[in-house]
Amino acid sequence: MNAAGDFYDFHSVRPHEAPHEIEDVERLLAANNLELDSQIEIFVVCRQQGTVVACAGLDHCTIKCVAVAEHLRGEALSLRLGSEVVSLAAERGQFHLFLYSPPHNQSLFRGWGFYPLVEVPRQIVLMENSTVAIQRYCDRLREQRRPGATIGGIVLNANPFTLGHRYLVEQAATACDWIHLFLVREDASSISYADRFALVAAGVKDIDNLTLHQGSDYIISRATFPGYFLKDKALVDHSWAAIDLLLFREYIAPALGITHRYVGTEPFDLVTNSYNSEMRHWLQQPASPAPPIKVVEVPRVSIHGTPVSATEVRRLLAHRNFKAIEELVPATTMKFLEQDYPQIVQGA
Amino acid sequence: MKIVKEAIAGTLESSDLLVKVAPSDTREIVIKSEVFKQFGKQIARVVEETLDQLSVKAGSVVIEDKGALDCVIRARVQAATLRGSGSEDLDWRRLS
Amino acid sequence: MKLRRSMLFVPGDNAAMLSTSFIYKPDSIMFDLEDAVSPREKDSARLLVFQALQHPVYRDIETVVRINSLSTEFGRKDLEAAIRGGANVVRLPKTESPEAIRELDTHVTRIEIACGRPVGDTKLMAAIESASGVVNAVAIATASPRMIAIAMAGFDYLVDMHTRRSDDWQPELFYARAAVLHAARAAHIDAFDVVYGNVNDDEGFMREVKIAKQLGFNGKSLIHPKQVYLLHRAYAPTQDEVDHARRVIAAAEEALRNGLGVVSLDGKMIDPPVLKEAEMTLQLAEAA
Numbered sequence: 084m085n086a087a088g089d090f091y092d093f094h095s096v097r098p099h100e101a102p103h104e105i106e107d108v109e110r111l112l113a114a115n116n117l118e119l120d121s122q123i124e125i126f127v128v129c130r131q132q133g134t135v136v137a138c139a140g141l142d143h144c145t146i147k148c149v150a151v152a153e154h155l156r157g158e159a160l161s162l163r164l165g166s167e168v169v170s171l172a173a174e175r176g177q178f179h180l181f182l183y184s185p186p187h188n189q190s191l192f193r194g195w196g197f198y199p200l201v202e203v204p205r206q207i208v209l210m211e212n213s214t215v216a217i218q219r220y221c222d223r224l225r226e227q228r229r230p231g232a233t234i235g236g237i238v239l240n241a242n243p244f245t246l247g248h249r250y251l252v253e254q255a256a257t258a259c260d261w262i263h264l265f266l267v268r269e270d271a272s273s274i275s276y277a278d279r280f281a282l283v284a285a286g287v288k289d290i291d292n293l294t295l296h297q298g299s300d301y302i303i304s305r306a307t308f309p310g311y312f313l314k315d316k317a318l319v320d321h322s323w324a325a326i327d328l329l330l331f332r333e334y335i336a337p338a339l340g341i342t343h344r345y346v347g348t349e350p351f352d353l354v355t356n357s358y359n360s361e362m363r364h365w366l367q368q369p370a371s372p373a374p375p376i377k378v379v380e381v382p383r384v385s386i387h388g389t390p391v392s393a394t395e396v397r398r399l400l401a402h403r404n405f406k407a408i409e410e411l412v413p414a415t416t417m418k419f420l421e422q423d424y425p426q427i428v429q430g431a
Numbered sequence: 432m433k434i435v436k437e438a439i440a441g442t443l444e445s446s447d448l449l450v451k452v453a454p455s456d457t458r459e460i461v462i463k464s465e466v467f468k469q470f471g472k473q474i475a476r477v478v479e480e481t482l483d484q485l486s487v488k489a490g491s492v493v494i495e496d497k498g499a500l501d502c503v504i505r506a507r508v509q510a511a512t513l514r515g516s517g518s519e520d521l522d523w524r525r526l527s
Numbered sequence: 528m529k530l531r532r533s534m535l536f537v538p539g540d541n542a543a544m545l546s547t548s549f550i551y552k553p554d555s556i557m558f559d560l561e562d563a564v565s566p567r568e569k570d571s572a573r574l575l576v577f578q579a580l581q582h583p584v585y586r587d588i589e590t591v592v593r594i595n596s597l598s599t600e601f602g603r604k605d606l607e608a609a610i611r612g613g614a615n616v617v618r619l620p621k622t623e624s625p626e627a628i629r630e631l632d633t634h635v636t637r638i639e640i641a642c643g644r645p646v647g648d649t650k651l652m653a654a655i656e657s658a659s660g661v662v663n664a665v666a667i668a669t670a671s672p673r674m675i676a677i678a679m680a681g682f683d684y685l686v687d688m689h690t691r692r693s694d695d696w697q698p699e700l701f702y703a704r705a706a707v708l709h710a711a712r713a714a715h716i717d718a719f720d721v722v723y724g725n726v727n728d729d730e731g732f733m734r735e736v737k738i739a740k741q742l743g744f745n746g747k748s749l750i751h752p753k754q755v756y757l758l759h760r761a762y763a764p765t766q767d768e769v770d771h772a773r774r775v776i777a778a779a780e781e782a783l784r785n786g787l788g789v790v791s792l793d794g795k796m797i798d799p800p801v802l803k804e805a806e807m808t809l810q811l812a813e814a815a
Binding site for chain 2: 542543545546547570571574575577578579581582604607608611642
Binding site for chain 2: 158159162163166169170178194195196212213214215
């Protein structure tokens with residue numbers, strides 16, 4: 084109840100459990116020019132006398148689909164909604180939160196304790212609920228800075244690490260004074276982050292001008308690049324790829340002094356392919372006040388005429404064609420796939 | 432009292448504050464307030480005192496203040512700290 | 528005599544209302560740790576109430592804390608917060624029997640000793656919310672010397688009685704109101720009528736206030752600040768009543784000055800209850 088005597092009833096709704104409620108939510112979203120995001124696990128929904136008047140969705144650590152009925156757009160209900168969704172996230176173990184907002188709504192979310200990270204002009208702003216988290220992250224990265232005029236950056240998912248990845252890293256390591264290699268941390272792949280990390284570490288052990296970094300929320304994560312984890316839809320929201328790339332350009336690259344970003348050409352994977360073309364725009368062009376980063380596309384290595392890719396390895400793995408896989412991956416990855424991976428699959 | 436896990440307390444509503452605590456090796460306090468210019472120092476003092484009373488030597492404490500009274504600040508900092516310490520037993524003498 | 532017309536409910540987890548509710552000048556403020564607070568927020572609300580109780584703005588206003596039942600995991604902690612925070616009164620919800628009050632009394636004494644408050648300083652009141660509570664009202668009202676009031680709570684009671692609230696003279700609540708009121712008067716403590724939930728219906732609220740006042744309730748429990756003003760206005764005596772009360776008091780003072788044992792006004796004897804009523808009228812007029 085507020086001082087005017089309005090009773091707001093807040094509750095949480097899991098979309099797949101309550102399709103009827105979600106229809107009401109969709110109506111409110113539509114009135115706010117928003118679409119229901121299929122990734123949302125849970126909504127905070129506010130009803131006033133039965134009618135849905137406000138909602139906010141939660142996709143892991145990212146708040147999306149925030150809407151308040153037009154006639155109630157004052158401070159009070161919005162702040163209540165913000166408090167409810169932040170509490171719900173905390174209950175679900177999520178404390179470091181991100182939020183996407185159209186640029187003109189930023190001030191509203193400032194009231195929720197969210198601060199802008201990067202902005203795609205006139206389209207979207209990524210905000211987080213901390214003024215210091217990104218700075219602390221960059222401070223930690225700065226400790227890993229290495230001298231040199233040409234510093235390369237690579238981001239891999241490596242699901243699993245193949246000879247294709249190895250070739251890309253070798254090319255970069257030859258051309259650069261130092262290489263910073265990041266692994267996507269999100270556990271959305273068939274092989275776990277810990278296993279993927281171990282395979283990459285083993286696969287690049289002999290390259291001595293390279294630092295292998297843990298992934299983070301700021302580098303191809305569910306928060307900064309949700310489209311990346313929706314591969315079967317083959318859809319990448321352009322502005323969201325831009326968000327991830329701008330974070331790299333404005334925070335990560337300056338912290339480490341990265342001058343070049345290395346990436347493999349991607350013949351099979353539409354998402355990655357489109358990501359690469361976005362990369363040329365958002366890293367090289369004057370799209371951001373941060374210094375440009377040169378994008379170097381390394382053609383994918385082929386073996387017997389077939390380009391080596393993790394997608395192909397997974398396809399072969401599904402058919403248990405280890406003979407074919409052996410040609411595409413380093414020995415360390417091969418050993419893992421033969422010995423450990425079957426148990427992982429059976430155990431899952 | 433030791434902060435062993437992340438926790439929040441409070442709300443973002445007017446006259447309240449949201450307090451977020453997390454484990455950390457040192458004691459770090461970050462305060463954001465709509466009334467920081469006039470009351471920033473006062474808020475910081477209340478937060479420090481409250482943490483001292485609870486013997487919180489380390490931990491990250493992030494505050495988003497919406498013009499809360501000192502007594503509200505104390506209560507929310509205490510609630511977040513107790514939640515973050517995972518302790519159920521209250522020593523009321525440390526709270527007043 | 529402490530005037531208790533309005534007891535304003537303030538949700539214990541609502542920082543804004545805890546910070547401002549004193550400006551509405553209710554006779555008592557009740558910080559609620561029970562129904563208004565979700566289980567998730569009980570710990571935080573308890574601390575908020577504990578801190579608010581110590582704020583100087585609540586020094587001059589009667590503070591009441593509605594705790595959770597002692598049979599819940601929250602009840603005893605709420606009690607610690609209320610007593611150590613300095614609440615004047617602890618309100619026990621859903622009181623069914625005098626044993627519940629006696630159990631509460633024991634815990635209150637223990638905590639008063641532990642925190643150095645004078646034993647007996649904390650007063651108690653009971654909310655009656657069921658048929659058995661109504662039947663036991665007299666025993667509840669007299670269960671502890673700490674008791675200062677009982678309050679009728681309508682919602683759960685009417686469910687218990689297999690009926691629901693009506694709009695007119697509310698026959699469904701008549702017996703309970705009368706029983707609770709009689710228990711309070713017999714025990715020489717105060718009685719509060721039910722809350723009126725529809726905060727947008729001032730007319731309906733005023734209808735209920737009239738019933739409560741006519742029956743003889745000290746006042747009502749209130750859930751919205753604006754009801755404080757409405758209630759105080761309804762309880763204010765008319766100018767004729769005030770004038771008459773002044774003359775009664777004046778006559779009594781004169782009789783005292785003249786050393787007369789008998790007070791009379793306009794040739795009629797004034798009994799002590801009439802004198803008491805006149806004093807109450809002036810007190811209400813002053814507070815209105």
